[in-house]
Amino acid sequence: MGLKTQFKLRARRQAKLMRALRKSLELRARVNRTDRIRPDDILCFTTLRNEYLRLPYFLDYYRQQGVAHFLMVDNGSDDGTTDYLEAQRDVSLWTTRASYKASCFGVDWLNHLQWRYGAEHWCLVADVDEFLLYPYADTRPLHALTDWLDSQGRKSFSAMLLDMYPKGPIASQPYREGQNPFEIARWFDAANYSIKRNPLMNNLWIQGGVRQRLFMADAPEQAPALNKVPLVRWSRKYAYVSSSHMVLPRGLNRVYDESGGEQASGVLLHAKFLDTIMAKAGEELQRCEHYAESREYRAYDLTLREGQNLWCEQSTEYINWRQLEILGLMSKGDWA
Amino acid sequence: MNTATPSLGVVMLCHTALDRAAQVARFWLKAGCAVALHIDSAVPQAQVTALQAELGAHPLLRMAPRLRCDWGSWNIVAASQSGAELLLREFDSIGHVLLCSGSCLPLRPAADLVTHLNANEGTDFIESVAVDHADWITGGLSRERFTLYFPFSWRKQRWLFDRAVDLQRRFHISREIPRPLEPHMGSQWWCLSRATLDAILTHPKRKRFERYFKGCWIPDESYFQTLVRLHGRRIESHSLTLVKFDRNGRPNLFYDDHLQLLRRSDCYLARKIWPQADKLYQFFLTDQARKMPPVPPEPAKIDRYFELAERQRTEGRAGLYMQSRFPPDDSGQAVTAGPYSVFSGFDQLFRNFDYWLGQVTGNRAHGHLYAPERANFHGGAEVWHGAISNSAALRDYNPRMFLTNLIWATRGERQCFSITARDHVPPDLMWFMAKDSNAQISLVSGCFLLPLFRGEYKPDDVLAHVAWLQKREQHMLSVLQSRWVRADVRVWTLAEFLNAPESNLQSVAAKIAPDASIASQGLPNMQSLDGLEDFLRALRNKGLPPVLLRDFEGRTGVR
Numbered sequence: 058m059g060l061k062t063q064f065k066l067r068a069r070r071q072a073k074l075m076r077a078l079r080k081s082l083e084l085r086a087r088v089n090r091t092d093r094i095r096p097d098d099i100l101c102f103t104t105l106r107n108e109y110l111r112l113p114y115f116l117d118y119y120r121q122q123g124v125a126h127f128l129m130v131d132n133g134s135d136d137g138t139t140d141y142l143e144a145q146r147d148v149s150l151w152t153t154r155a156s157y158k159a160s161c162f163g164v165d166w167l168n169h170l171q172w173r174y175g176a177e178h179w180c181l182v183a184d185v186d187e188f189l190l191y192p193y194a195d196t197r198p199l200h201a202l203t204d205w206l207d208s209q210g211r212k213s214f215s216a217m218l219l220d221m222y223p224k225g226p227i228a229s230q231p232y233r234e235g236q237n238p239f240e241i242a243r244w245f246d247a248a249n250y251s252i253k254r255n256p257l258m259n260n261l262w263i264q265g266g267v268r269q270r271l272f273m274a275d276a277p278e279q280a281p282a283l284n285k286v287p288l289v290r291w292s293r294k295y296a297y298v299s300s301s302h303m304v305l306p307r308g309l310n311r312v313y314d315e316s317g318g319e320q321a322s323g324v325l326l327h328a329k330f331l332d333t334i335m336a337k338a339g340e341e342l343q344r345c346e347h348y349a350e351s352r353e354y355r356a357y358d359l360t361l362r363e364g365q366n367l368w369c370e371q372s373t374e375y376i377n378w379r380q381l382e383i384l385g386l387m388s389k390g391d392w393a
Numbered sequence: 394m395n396t397a398t399p400s401l402g403v404v405m406l407c408h409t410a411l412d413r414a415a416q417v418a419r420f421w422l423k424a425g426c427a428v429a430l431h432i433d434s435a436v437p438q439a440q441v442t443a444l445q446a447e448l449g450a451h452p453l454l455r456m457a458p459r460l461r462c463d464w465g466s467w468n469i470v471a472a473s474q475s476g477a478e479l480l481l482r483e484f485d486s487i488g489h490v491l492l493c494s495g496s497c498l499p500l501r502p503a504a505d506l507v508t509h510l511n512a513n514e515g516t517d518f519i520e521s522v523a524v525d526h527a528d529w530i531t532g533g534l535s536r537e538r539f540t541l542y543f544p545f546s547w548r549k550q551r552w553l554f555d556r557a558v559d560l561q562r563r564f565h566i567s568r569e570i571p572r573p574l575e576p577h578m579g580s581q582w583w584c585l586s587r588a589t590l591d592a593i594l595t596h597p598k599r600k601r602f603e604r605y606f607k608g609c610w611i612p613d614e615s616y617f618q619t620l621v622r623l624h625g626r627r628i629e630s631h632s633l634t635l636v637k638f639d640r641n642g643r644p645n646l647f648y649d650d651h652l653q654l655l656r657r658s659d660c661y662l663a664r665k666i667w668p669q670a671d672k673l674y675q676f677f678l679t680d681q682a683r684k685m686p687p688v689p690p691e692p693a694k695i696d697r698y699f700e701l702a703e704r705q706r707t708e709g710r711a712g713l714y715m716q717s718r719f720p721p722d723d724s725g726q727a728v729t730a731g732p733y734s735v736f737s738g739f740d741q742l743f744r745n746f747d748y749w750l751g752q753v754t755g756n757r758a759h760g761h762l763y764a765p766e767r768a769n770f771h772g773g774a775e776v777w778h779g780a781i782s783n784s785a786a787l788r789d790y791n792p793r794m795f796l797t798n799l800i801w802a803t804r805g806e807r808q809c810f811s812i813t814a815r816d817h818v819p820p821d822l823m824w825f826m827a828k829d830s831n832a833q834i835s836l837v838s839g840c841f842l843l844p845l846f847r848g849e850y851k852p853d854d855v856l857a858h859v860a861w862l863q864k865r866e867q868h869m870l871s872v873l874q875s876r877w878v879r880a881d882v883r884v885w886t887l888a889e890f891l892n893a894p895e896s897n898l899q900s901v902a903a904k905i906a907p908d909a910s911i912a913s914q915g916l917p918n919m920q921s922l923d924g925l926e927d928f929l930r931a932l933r934n935k936g937l938p939p940v941l942l943r944d945f946e947g948r949t950g951v952r
Contacts (some may be wrong), residue, residue, distance in 0.1 A: 196650035201667055208643060217716040234446075248779025248802035252714055253792035261719055270782045277790035284716060313717045317724040319709040322717035371776040385713040386803060391706030393645055393699050 064258070068098040070305040073296040076161075077168035080251050083155035084130065084166055086360065087139065088242055090149045091128070098125035101181045102170055104163030106132045107299040107340075108185040109141055110333060110373060113235045122189070123198040124181065128174060130166045132157050149174075164297050175291035179203040181299040182287050183325065186238070189216055189287065190378050191323035192389040205392055207290070213304065214266035215312035216323035219386060220266045221245050221375065222330040231332045239329035244372040246270060247384050250283070258303045260310035261285060267367050268329075274355040285325055286312055287332050321390030324381055329365055398486035399427040399453055401507050404476035406462065406469065407495030408433035410668035411444045414495035417456060422451050424503030427484045429476035431457040455479050463848040464548055469581070469613040470606065477590050488514060489586040497634060498647075498677055505663045506633070515586050516627040520579030521618040531641070539576040540567045547610070571598070571605050574619055579611040582634035583593045584662065585621065592624035593617065635660035635692075637699045640707070645699060649673055654698060659690035712801055727831055730801040731861075733808040734833040734905055735826060737869070738840030740811045742890075743917035747771070750809055753914050754906040759810040762799075763792065763817045778802040785817065792822045801833070807905060814841040814865040823872045832880035834873060835901045837903040839887040841866055843920065846928045853858050932952070 059363070096098065101258045107384040108115075116127065122341035127148045132155075133138050142150045153166065162214045171180055179199075183189060191202050206214060223230050225281050232358070249264035261284050287301045289309060297304050304310060314320050338358040381387050403421045414430070421428050433664060434443050441459075448454060449750060457476040460468040469603075476612065477490045489510045490939035499506070509514075524536050541561045546552040560566075570576060585593075596602070602620065606612040620876040621628060633660050637645040644665045655663055666673055693825040709718045712730025722728055740746035747758040751771075760769030770776075770785040775783050779802030781795070782788075788795045800808060812818050815927070826832045842860045844850060873882045881904065883897075889896055895916060902909040 066604065092515070105714075119870075123795045150418075155748060160404055193648070193650060197648050200669065201648060204667065205646065208646075209641070215716050216522075226518045235802040246780035248798045249717075249781045249787075250798065252716075252719060253791070253795050254719065263716060269787065270776075270780060270784075274782065274784045274787055277787050303578060314706075314709065316705045316707075317709050317726045318718065319705050319713075319715075320717040322715075369777055369780060371780045373780070385710060385715050388717050389702065389705060389717070390717065391702045393702035 066257075066305060066307060069298075070294070070296050073168065073298060073305065074163075074172065077165045077296065080155075080160050082193055083153045083160070084151040084169070085153060087131070087150040087152045088143050088148070090146070091126070093147075094126050094174065094178070096177070099123060099203060100175055100181045101127045101173075102129075102167045102168060102169045102175070103127065103183060103185060104130045104132060104135070104157070105138065105185050106157070107134045107136045107176075107337075108141055109134070110232065110234050111144060111185050111238070111328075112138065112141060114237060115188075116148075117235075118188055119181070120147070121184075122194070123200050128170050129161065130170070132163070144195045157279040157302065157344075157366045162300060162301060168296050171291050171295070171297075172293050174209060176293045178291055179206075180289055180291040182297065186328045187218070187287070187297075188239075188326040189323060190326055190381065190387070190390055191216070192321060192378060192382065192387065194378050201281060203288075203290070212290045213286050213309040214323065215262055215320070216285055216287050216325045217250075217386065218266075218283040218285055218327050219245050219324045219381070220268055220283075220327045220329060222267055222372075223310065224368040224372070225366060226364035227330060227333060227361050227367070228332050228364065239326060239375060241374065242328050242330055243375045244368050245375060247371075247373040247386070249279070253304075255376035257307075258281075258298070258305075258310055259307040260286075260303050263314055267351070270367070270369075271367060271368050272319060272353070272360065279352065287325060288323075319388040319390050321392045324378075326375075335361060398726070400486055401426055401428040401483055401503075401510060402477070402480035402484060402487040403489045404428065404429045404431065404457070404473055404480065404490060404492045405433045405495055405497075406433075406472055406476075406492070408436060408462065410496060410688050411436065411440055411451060412447075413666070413668050415495075415672065415673060417449050417495070417498065418448060418454070418677060421498060422448075422453050424507070425453070426507070427453045427455070427480050427487060429455045429457045429479050429601045431462075431472045431601065432459055433478050434459040434461045440631060446598055453484075455835055456642050461749055462884035463546070465611040465613065470612075470616045473613070473617070474594060477585075479547070479627070480592055481590060481594075483931070486545060486588055489584055490587070490590055491633070491662075494664055494763070495714075496666050496668065497582070497662045497904055498666045499662050500635070500655055500658055500677055500685065501661055502680070509661070510584070513627075513629075516590060516629055517583070517585045517589050517621050517625045517631045518631065518633050519576060519585060519621050519625075520632045521577040521621055521628060521630050522579050524576040524578050524615075527882055534610060535574065535578075537562075538578075538615065540569055541610070542568065543610045551564075563648060566604075569600055572621065574602070574605075575622055576615065578615045579617045579618040579630070580632040580634065580636055582632050582636065582662070583617055583621075583634050585617065586594075591621045596623075597618075603788045603896065603952060632691070633661040635663040635695070636665075637695070639699075640703060640771070647673060652676060653688075656688050657691040657694050659692045676932045680771055712797060714797055714801075722825065722828065727798055728825065728829050729831045729855060730804050732831045732833065733800055734835070735903075736809065736835050736901075737809045737813055738837030738890075739835070739839040741813065741843040741920075742887075743919055744839060746917055747809070747811065749917035750905075753902050753909050754807075754809070755909075755912055756905065758806050759808065762795075762817055763788070763811040763812055763822075765815065765817055781847060789817050792817065792819055793825055796822065796826070808906065812864040814869070815900060818869075820868065823869055824877075827872045827875070827878045827880050827882070830879045830881075832900075833904055835883045836869065836873060837885050837887055838866060838870060839889045842944055843922075843928075845926075846925055847920070859937060861934060890894065 098279045101119055129142060129150050142148050222244050223241045224244055239320045246266045250263055255262050262282060263284040264280040269277055273280035282302045286304050287299045338354045341354040394587055403426050418428050457479055460472050462468045473492050480487055480490055545557055547554045563653050606616045639645055645664050646667045648667050649661055649670050710726040746759050750758040757771040762768045767785050768788050771785055779798055783797055873884055899911050902911055
């Protein structure tokens with residue numbers, strides 16, 4: 058690594074932070090309860106839009122794991138999401154009608170909130186359809202993990218996005234409010250992931266899973282990235298670059314071992330493929346507010362409308378974290 | 394046991410999670426043991442007051458003078474000394490003093506420990522290993538801990554610490570070890586008899602020894618461990634406290650899900666317990682443990698549990714590429730998860746070779762996994778284990794991970810597949826397989842011409858096509874015959890192979906399934922080679938450089 062690269066990345070990080078500051082002008086605090094945050098609390102940061110149906114389960118899931126406070130940006134919901142969140146005692150809510158795309162898909166807003174409220178805390182960045190699963194999640198709270206990471210001197214934790222899907226046409230199993238989405242979307246692709254190293258940012262670039270298998274088979278290089286570093290012991294110097302896929306300084310992206318051993322890692326179970334995606338795909342196509350001209354949503358709209366089955370006979374049914382660890386999708390590392 | 398005459402004194406060194414420390418202190422007090430609490434002076438006074446209020450005044454409870462106990466500092470020893478002195482002075486009946494931390498958890502009823510100690514009056518339970526034989530030390534220094542000066546903190550000033558050590562090594566600086574001390578080391582948690590402690594604490598040279606140990610590195614692991622050798626009459630060199638260190642020398646934490654594991658320990662205490670492990674504290678500090686049928690101690694099981702975790706961190710699972718394990722090819726480990734077999738030329742020479750291979754070896758053999766059109770999985774499947782798609786575009790996007798994923802997803806079932814010159818096998822994949830000791834590669838050269846000869850497909854420009862295939866096969870051969878090969882490679886020319894097809898096939902199949910016998914299945918059905926010579930001659934006469942066909946000239950004469 059040359060000095061030049063170091064300076065470039067440093068400039069990029071600072072530009073990202075300045076941008077976050079500028080974009081923070083777009084945020085309006087609807088309810089700010091951040092004075093309730095205690096020093097050791099684990100915080101969750103989320104951008105969302107029209108997620109009323111999914112929120113109850115999302116909040117409960119993370120409350121049970123031990124997240125103490127949710128800092129959320131509501132990007133123009135009109136389905137009651139805003140009022141629902143305002144009533145939650147562990148949620149601080151900001152609203153904005155500004156462009157999601159122009160805010161780097163929410164990254165700028167969240168970077169600002171993390172800069173302002175997240176420093177020295179373990180911060181989790183998760184969308185409403187992303188559910189963190191870490192080793193021993195069934196017996197140990199999230200605090201056990203962050204305490205252990207602290208004792209190891211680690212500041213970031215990797216959790217790959219794992220796309221989950223139902224068996225049969227998506228529309229045939231409607232999601233109910235408060236329901237565990239993985240009762241419906243309980244299948245996944247176990248071993249069709251492509252990994253490349255990104256030498257500039259030090260991260261691994263992971264693609265694959267059902268989205269690449271079905272929607273991007275003709276253009277695999279355009280398949281969405283699945284690598285994520287969603288849990289970071291935040292500092293005011295840090296900035297996410299693109300979603301939670303990459304973070305600067307790039308040392309935080311070094312969440313993998315290169316000598317043959319395994320670092321501890323988790324999985325973000327992705328409950329994207331529920332019947333709710335049909336309405337979402339239609340709406341997002343109108344708004345064109347998503348990555349690369351909403352290419353993804355166009356593909357979903359086309360294929361899912363025809364009742365295509367995401368499931369194949371080699372799909373794996375989800376059981377628990379130990380199963381994912383045996384399959385090699387996540388690892389206990391040396392956390393015993 | 395009479396509360397007025399405790400036979401066991403417990404010194405507890407606490408610095409965090411005081412509520413848990415209080416819980417454990419109550420456990421000892423309830424069992425009639427005397428307790429001296431040492432609370433790190435870094436703990437705010439408010440918390441200490443709260444703790445004292447919670448515990449109340451108890452005739453067996455004493456508070457030791459507070460010191461600041463940094464990791465590895467002399468003050469840890471000083472706090473242990475003062476706590477032990479306090480207990481020995483105030484309670485004449487004490488026969489043993491146990492040193493533990495605020496995050497140690499008793500694993501058995503206190504009465505069991507007291508009985509054990511009473512039965513071993515005068516015995517010192519302390520891990521004390523002669524330093525020249527202590528091979529468990531993590532951190533690099535062993536004897537040098539006792540002979541160098543350590544002005545800098547290892548935790549906070551690592552760079553200066555290392556430079557200071559280097560400098561002293563270069564100039565052969567060595568402190569003198571006061572006679573008659575013989576450096577010993579061991580776990581810092583001990584249980585010593587009154588006689589031994591008295592002897593250590595009232596030794597005429599105590600001040601001299603203290604001055605010396607203050608300059609040693611991590612004296613809490615060596616002060617008592619060395620001095621006990623001067624005074625102890627009977628030493629059980631085995632700590633009563635279970636501690637498992639990770640490779641950074643930090644104690645592993647115990648959580649609720651370790652309950653069954655901890656029940657199998659042969660120790661009386663365990664450290665370190667995660668403060669929020671409610672179930673562990675609930676189970677071991679109440680009489681719940683006694684209500685369950687006892688389990689025979691199996692300390693080896695605990696060792697194995699942590700060894701496995703350690704190995705997963707340092708060696709990992711061979712052949713797995715994932716978000717937190719991404720080794721380079723030269724990491725020294727197997728690059729794939731299990732053995733596999735690659736064939737080239739066989740299916741062009743024999744009809745339904747993959748079917749035959751499957752019959753002989755009992756495996757499901759694939760066709761050409763790297764064919765330009767698609768990955769030809771066994772039975773024409775569209776997806777294989779792990780939801781690996783047969784799409785050529787997806788495969789060609791990362792051909793190497795296509796292979797490693799396949800081998801990983803089918804662990805326990807040997808994969809067999811064919812490649813040929815026209816397949817999409819990039820040079821780096823060829824090298825990858827050739828250097829992989831899990832690979833068995835069998836190649837019959839020249840067979841790539843057979844489909845053309847049989848007219849199975851007709852390229853626009855036959856000459857250019859043949860030249861291109863020839864070049865690609867030459868590359869494959871040059872890789873397979875290089876000196877970097879670690880795979881099990883067999884290469885025949887067509888003529889060589891046809892000299893003894895049966896024994897050649899047998900030798901290949903035997904490596905896949907040792908008891909495979911091709912006698913029962915017979916030879917696969919060989920395609921006719923009649924007229925191959927004419928075909929080659931025609932190619933040459935059309936203008937293909939003779940040098941390209943030189944290899945084939947002799948071979949076709951066989952039939």
